[in-house]
Every structure is written in structure tokens, then in C-alpha cells.
Amino acid sequence: MSVNGHFASAGQNGTANFEHGVQIVDEDKQFNPDLAKYLSYTGVSHAGFNYHLISVFGSQSTGKSTLLNALFDTDFSVMSESERRQTTRGIWLAKNKSATTEMADNILVMDVEGTDGRERGEDQDFERKSSLFALATSEVLMVNIWEHQVGLYQGANMGLLKTVFEVNLQLFLKDRKSTSRSLLYFVIRDFLGTTPLQNLRNTLMQDMGRIWTSLSKPPGLEKSSIDDYFDFAFTALPHKLYQPDQFKAEVAKMATRFRDGQRDRRRDALLGEFDGGIFLPEYHRRIPADGFSHYAEGIWDQIVNNKDLDLPTQQELLAQFRCDEIMREVMVAFDEAITPFETQQADAARMGRAEAISGLGAAMKGARADAIKNFETEASRYHKGVYQRKRTELESKIDTRLKVLFAGQLSAAHKEGVEQFSDAVSAAVKAGQKKGASYDFAEIVKDQKKIALEKFGSVGKEVTIEGLPWSNYKQEMALYQKELDKISGQLRRDEMRRLATRVERWVRSKLNDSVGLEFNALGSGRGGTGAPEHGDRPSEKGIWDRIWSLFVATVQDAEKRFADRAASFDASAEEVEVGIWRLRRKSWGVLRSKIDEEMMEGNLLLKLRENFEDKFRYDEAGVPRIWRPTDDIEGIYTRARESTLTLIPLLARFRHSETGAPPPLDRWIGPTPAAATPADEEDLTPIGGVDEEEGKSLEEETTVLNEAKRQDLTVRFKKAADGVYVEAKRSAIGGMTQ
Ligand code: GDP
Ligand code: MG
Known part of the structure; x- marks a missing residue:
């Protein structure tokens, strides 16, 4: 863990630490590889699929970062009341730190730089890229919107939604088999309460329907409906500064919705009062936590270089990368367990000593089972085809090594057994001669041969790994028996x-x-x-x-x-x-x-x-x-x-x-x-x-x-x-x- 021990000084800004989360993409569109360290630091890396990713969108300075900090006890930078300039730059990510027990495990929140930012001007490019990135990775897209902007069809928010929908269609063109959907979670800010939430929802849905219709859809997707890709949820929050207590209370209520939910109750979620969990299994992008940082980097690389984003291909590439990495990890442990035996065997062979190593088979079996089990645990979460292929590769790597040990062990047992057999027969003959009685030579040979074969058999059995045809010692046993007969x-x-x-x-x-x-x-x-x-x-x-x-x-x-x-x-x-x-x-x-x-x-x-x-x-x-x-x-x-x-x-x-x-x-x-x-x-x-x-x-x-x-x-x-x-x-x- 020494690498992660340095995270505090290895932050993205030289001296920065992970206190504010991690800036995964900076204002120059550079990806920050510290993401992996952050995930490891926050203990998410080993969560497998048990984590959630949500992103927040919306115009700049609409209180997004403020809301996230309130919901998740994060420490995203917020605009100070006096300066009034954009603070969130690029894309930040932080883990939920809230102590609220109802929330799901390992919620990762991405705070995306606000759109229509003053500083960036009409930087549609970054908006598009960050939307695509968020869609490719997030289960839930939170859209932050002032109540008074609802129904302003020409408003900035509608431009953003149009971008999100277009980008979504672009993704699905490449990934039609994927069943993953996303939740668009509208958070209506500075809610006055005069217009019922239900009405605001209807207005927003109509607007989105119009946007969807206006999109030019790629061939094959002309008839697609917005509901094919998105679910919707709505929450209204009062003004934070004017109604601080109500704001706090509503945020606390909202926080409990970030938990696992079920499909059949989804329809009710359309209502703002719905208190069911919003994390449906089908939203999950199924990227194992330990591969997320690599995956995110690959996705961002494709996006930033204006390449067609092909998620299935990215997932396969990720699977190859991670399976190789996991294989290296399990091989380290395997080496630790097996190398001493290889050395011992090689030394014995060099010195011309013939001795079977006791406990070798147990060590072989243990090391093999551990390596494969650990590989399976980590790697099976990735692309099935790649995983199967890499697993076969791992097995053959392991078995190549074990085969050598197996053969060495049997050859040592053979040599050792042959020596012991002739010594034992000679000793028994000598003892017989000493006693003077006419000893039965054939009997002596028969007895010693039985002992020798049993010994060999038990060594062979010990190094036999069930289910592996190569670890069968029948042929060696036959050779050994032949040799004993010859002797x-x-x-x-x-x-x-x-x-x-x-x-x-x-x-x-x-x-x-x-x-x-x-x-x-x-x-x-x-x-x-x-x-x-x-x-x-x-x-x-x-x-x-x-x-x-x-x-x-x-x-x-x-x-x-x-x-x-x-x-x-x-x-x-x-x-x-x-x-x-x-x-x-x-x-x-x-x-x-x-x-x-x-x-x-x-x-x-x-x-x-x-x-x-x-x-x-x-x-x-x-x-x-x-x-x-x-x-x-x-x-x-x-x-x-x-x-x-x-x-x-x-x-x-x-x-x-x-x-x-x-x-x-x-x-x-x-x-x-x-x-x-x-x-x-x-x-x-x-x-x-x-x-x-x-x-x-x-x-x-x-x-x-x-x-x-x-x-x-x-x-x-x-x-x-x-x-x-x-x-x-x-x-x-x-x-x-x-
Ligand atoms: P962001 O750019 O969307 O991340 O916005 P910030 O969270 O940085 O906040 C921008 C400004 O809005 C800050 O000055 C906040 O104090 C203020 N603000 C935060 N919450 C609310 C709210 O509920 N209503 C209003 N009107 N302003 C808010
Ligand atoms: Mg912000």
C-alpha cells in the first residue's frame, strides 16, 4: 500500500490532496490517472459492482456543487458569495461521505463543469464531451434547473438536454445490445410551491418530447422513443438561502433516495413524493470498480480525440487490460508459493540428488487453486469472452510450471525408489545370509517391489491434481515398474x-x-x-x-x-x-x-x-x-x-x-x-x-x-x-x- 500512502502529496495540483475529491478531467481536457489512487484510497477499488456513479449537469452557478455537498457530504468547491465566478472546472469525482445509513454503498459523484459558462463562452465542445463521458459511465444524470426556467424551451438547459439525447443515440448506435438505461433526475431549485411539482414535471416531459422529436435520428433508430433509453425522476427543493431549514429537510429526504430500487415501482418515481430507491440494476454500466479508472481513461481518450465511442470495444479492451493485470497479481502469489520448490528441485537435480519433495503436491494444488480462485473473483466480472480466454491462458501458464514440477517429482521418486529398492533387496539378502537360513530371494524381491511401488504410487497420487489429464502418473508408474523388473x-x-x-x-x-x-x-x-x-x-x-x-x-x-x-x-x-x-x-x-x-x-x-x-x-x-x-x-x-x-x-x-x-x-x-x-x-x-x-x-x-x-x-x-x-x-x- 506504499503507493497509496503517498496519495496526499500526489494530488493533481502538486500539493493538493483528495480532500475535495479528485479532478479526473482538468480544464485542458487532460485525464488525471490519480483516479485509480483515489478509488483505492476510498476503498472502492475492491467493491466489484457494488458501487454507483452519478453525474450532475446544469447551467453554471445553479447551486449544483452546493447541492452535492449537502447530499453527499462532499467538499466540491462552490462559488463564494462575494467572487461570483465559476469554480468547478473540468470533471470532479468524490465518494459519498454522508453518514446517512439508508444510502447505497460506494456512491461516486461526478461534478461536471457547468455549461454556458461565462469563462468558456459558447464552448459547446466541452459540453458535448463531458455529456458523452457522463452518459457512458453514469447510472443517474442529475439535471439541476431553476424553477423559473421550467418551460423556457429555448433556455440553456434545453440545449444541454438536446446534447445529452444526441450523444446517447450516438452511443447506442454502437451498443444496441446493451440494455443499460439511465435515469434523468431533475432537481428543480428555488421551488416556490405555488405550481405543483406534477405540473412542472408535465411541462418538462413535454419539452423533452419535443426535443426528442426534433432530433435527427440515425438509421434504424428513427422510431425510437425517449422512454427506450431513459427513466425520469423529479425532486423540487426550496431556496437554500431563504428557506434554509426546509432546504435542509428536503435534501435529507432526497438523500435517502440514493439507494437500490426496483423496476416495478419505477412508475411512481415520476411523482416527486416517491421515496423508492433510484438505483435500478439496469442502470449499472457493469464496469468492475477495479477497472473503472482504466475504463474511464480509455473512454475519455476516445472522446477527446473525437473518435467514435464504441463501448463494447472499450469494455473488451478494458477486460484484456484488467485480466492481464489481475493475472500478473495472482502470478506473484503463485511465484511466491512455487518458486522455492522449483529452486529446490533444480538444486537437487544439479547435485545429482534424487529425492521427492514432501508436500509438493499439496503446495501445487493450493497455489493453483488460489491463483485461479483469485483470478476468477476479480476477472470474471469483465467481458465473458475475454475472461474465459485469459483464464485459459492463466491455467496454461500455471500448468506449464506445475508440469515441470510434476515430472521432476516423479523422476526423483523413480531414481530414489530404484536406489532404495536395490539397497533394500541387498540388505535383506545379507540379513538372510547372516542368519544362515536359506532365505527366499523371490519373496524378498516381491516384498520390496510391493513397498517400492506403493511408495511411488503415493508420491504420484500426492502430485496428481484432479481433473487435469497431464497430472496422471500411470505412464511413469509403468516405466518405474519396468525398471524395477529389470533391476x-x-x-x-x-x-x-x-x-x-x-x-x-x-x-x-x-x-x-x-x-x-x-x-x-x-x-x-x-x-x-x-x-x-x-x-x-x-x-x-x-x-x-x-x-x-x-x-x-x-x-x-x-x-x-x-x-x-x-x-x-x-x-x-x-x-x-x-x-x-x-x-x-x-x-x-x-x-x-x-x-x-x-x-x-x-x-x-x-x-x-x-x-x-x-x-x-x-x-x-x-x-x-x-x-x-x-x-x-x-x-x-x-x-x-x-x-x-x-x-x-x-x-x-x-x-x-x-x-x-x-x-x-x-x-x-x-x-x-x-x-x-x-x-x-x-x-x-x-x-x-x-x-x-x-x-x-x-x-x-x-x-x-x-x-x-x-x-x-x-x-x-x-x-x-x-x-x-x-x-x-x-x-x-x-x-x-x-
Ligand atoms: P454551481 O456552479 O452550479 O456548482 O453552483 P455553486 O454550488 O458553486 O453555487 C453558486 C452560487 O449559488 C453560490 O453563491 C451559492 O451560494 C448559491 N446557491 C447555492 N444554493 C442555492 C440555492 O438553493 N438557491 C440559490 N438561489 N442560490 C444558491
Ligand atoms: Mg460547481
């Missing part, structure tokens, strides 16, 4: 990997034991190819058969574990197939490395030596031999050595004991499943004979010792065996010498 799939694959790793570890430990045992058995030398067979000993020759079948059995066992567990993840048949395929390949790798470990030179040499010693130092019954010189040490040595030597080619190649074929690794592993992704194959070691592009055959894959190693091993073993033989020989001789 679930990823998490399930991760979980499958973890399971596969566990199963592989199990296979490794099983094979370590069982394959280790097989190789250890070699060291005992029992069941050797050369030595006599013992029923309970596994044959050396069948070592690969046994390793293969225990390998296959172990992996089969592992596969079952894998498949059972994977089923509880809701893994697809394809995923299980890929998992098993990987498990077989990896298990083969495990077996290969176990075999390689056993075949490490040192290990193998030790085993061969043990094998040989066992055959050489023990008899068929497993009893240690005490060498005697008579023993065929050389023969036993040779047989044992040859028997052990057969192990080298046997162990060198993983072969079936009967067929001599390598294990059916290719068939057993099978082809790469169609569902296998590059990621599934990424960490796999190529297998000869299985992976064609390896350029390695199955025979090569299953060859454990190459030729060079075999020869080297043979040489070293023989040396070791020789040593044992020499020692035996020595001990035999030694035993004899003992």
Missing part, C-alpha cells in the same frame, strides 16, 4: 552368480577329497597292473574311469543343489540352463587344476616312487620283504619297475580304460545355451574340443603330461628306482654278513 532381473542374476560360486566351491572341495584319494591310492602300489590283483583294491588301470564317474556324479549332485535353489529365485528355465552349463564348464576347470596339482613333477615322482617301493618291498600278502642274497632281487626289481613305468603313459592321458577314448567332455557340457549372454561367457576358460575356435582337440584337452615330461619323468623315476634297488642289494649282502 530384479539383475539382482536375481547376481544372486545366481553367488549361488553358482558357492556350488563351485562345494564341487572343488568334493573333488579335492575324492580325486586326491584316487591319486593317493597310486602310492600304495596295490592293484598295480603288474602285481597280482587283490579283490578290494581299485585297479590302477581304472583310475580315469573312476575319476570321470565320480566327477560326473559330484557335478550332478551340485547341479541339483543349484537348480533347487535357483527355483526359489523364480529363475527361468533358461537361466537355470545357463547356470548348469557354466557349472559344468567351471567344474571341469576345477578337476583339471586338481589333476594338474597332483601331476606336478615332484608330487608325481613321489607317487611313482611310493608305488614302485610298495611293489618292490612288499610281497603279495603285503608283508615287507627281508632281502636275502638268494632272493631274485633283480627279477622283483624289474617287474616292479616295469609295472610302475606303465603308470606314466596311463596317467599322461585322461582316457577310458577299455575304449581308450577321452571323456565325452563335449557331449557332457553340451552346446552353449541360446540364452547365454556375452556376460555369461566372459569369465569362462576355453576348453579344447568343446570350444571349436580354441583349435585344441579333446585329446589335447585331456592330455595331462606331454611327451617331454613323460620322458623326463621316466628318466628320473628310473634313477630313483635304481637307488632303491642298490640299497636293497646292499641290505641283502649286509644281512648275510651279519
